[in-house]
Amino acid sequence: MPEFPDPTLYAIPFFVLTVAIEFFASRYRDHIKYDVKDMATSLTLGTGSVFAGALTGGIAVAAGFWVYQYRIFEVPLTAWWAWVLVFFVDDFFYYIFHRGAHRIRWVWAAHVNHHSSQYYNLGTALRQPWTSTFALTWIFGLPMFWLGFHPAMVAFAGGVNLLYQYWIHTEAIDKMPRWFEAVMNTPSHHRVHHATNPRYLDKNYAGIFIIWDRMFGTFERETDEEQIQYGIIKNLKGYNIFWAVFHEWVGMAKDLWSAPWRYKLNYLIKPPGWSHDGSRESSETIRARWQNSLKK
Template sequence: MWDTLLESWKSLLEPLHDPVALAIPAFALFLVIEWAAARKLEDHPDRADGRAHPATGGYRGVDARTSVLLGAVSIATSAFWKVLALIGYSAIWVYLAPWHLSPSAWYTWVILLLGIDALYYAYHRIAHRVRVIWATHQAHHSSEYFNFSTALRQKWNNSGEIIMWLPLPFLGIPPWMIFVGFSVSLVYQFFVHTERVGKLWRPIEFIFNTPSHHRVHHGSDAEYLDRNYGGILIVWDRIFGSFAAETHRPTYGLTTPVGTYNIWTLQTREYAAIARDWKASTSWRNRGGYVFGPPGWSPKAELTSPESTTH
């Protein structure tokens, strides 16, 4: 087992095995190009609440810096979670997997990428419907802008994803491949965070997650909430009934704006809100609802609107 751990750890640390590490220069280049194209854009005060509405493809310096800082910290925090995952995945792969798939076989990579994408869809959907997991994800949705910097606004708590990937080592996929597969997904998803690309060729829009589909996912409009969870493929949303087409430009951000650019507050605010609701609750049933119910759940909301949400 230790030989397997060491081999997997070496693969995890080697930058040439990590598509995200390879893609960082491309991320920076595309971000700068998009920012330069947006320099003359202004925020337009055309929202009903009187707040400035970000121009299409626009950037705001403090917002972009916040996203980059959140992403930078997430590199360190994700390394911690990957260490834990590597130990667990290696033990499962060595002792419990009924077979070991070869990384040199093409079908291993097909199984890996389809498995990663299907499990990502499942986790992503849960993350929007279970408040304690939404707490890990909501910072990514907190920006009222939608551009390449938004893609960097990542979570610091990856525990849910780590648990969701557990079936993959059971299937005999080498642990290091799991991290490579998810990195491929992250690289792909970076490029769907833009308003500079319209709708693509219809077959592509039907099969793959595209900028148009992901704009819907980041919309706080009622018709766009809890839609388009797919990572690389959008077919999961079509199959499981969570797909929505882009019919108008979304209003980005949370339904209740956070009003801060403090990265610690952005990552912890929902945990703090859960703790307050727990403390104020008078029954264990309600406490369970505040933790494991959908975002925005309350005893009153349960009686009046089961689909109530605050994200």
């Protein structure tokens, strides 16, 4: 069993230092916004996710090794091209997972706490899920093991992917050079992803490479026409950590209890906001209403 370092664990001192720097910079720069209680919530959610991963991550690892037994190719651990390939392939499957996390309510229930802050800063990047294993998010990566990528290799690539995404959670950086914006995920692109403005809903799912969004029609460019609003459609009130983690699971359980039998499964697999009687708003209905308003 090869062992590779966990990039995110080694980067923790860097996270703490850069969040502190940006926090103090916000006192002198109006475009950088922090709230002390919000930042404390982000740090607590990030710390909790580390412990949650340590407690439940073994399930995903076991599943990965089980699938790896039936691999159809043998991707060598020592070949340079294999490491280039794994980062591209891992990022492609991250795009699939991330898109699914916004389109499948069961997966969204774990992912939503990452979007729960109404601020966008480096602290927000630390709002990581506690219930990912329970939400079965690891299923999205299983095809990589079947293709022949060793689980340790995939874990390292995933850690680098997560580490890359840290720096794009900021309003301190406006736009990168055009060539970089064309290929890579950037703060500008990811601000769109965290926005609740109708034009931006369910856009820019990229991890490292924005090319996947451009290829599959989910790309949206940041515009200066309107100020970005961050958070979720129904923002949380207060800073209760456990409510931030479990509120969507609670809401889903209530829907399962009260919904007619023929609709129960849909409340798990349909997009957030879906309802059998059309009484709620989803990203599609919000966007459609906004587009209709432009035509008037």
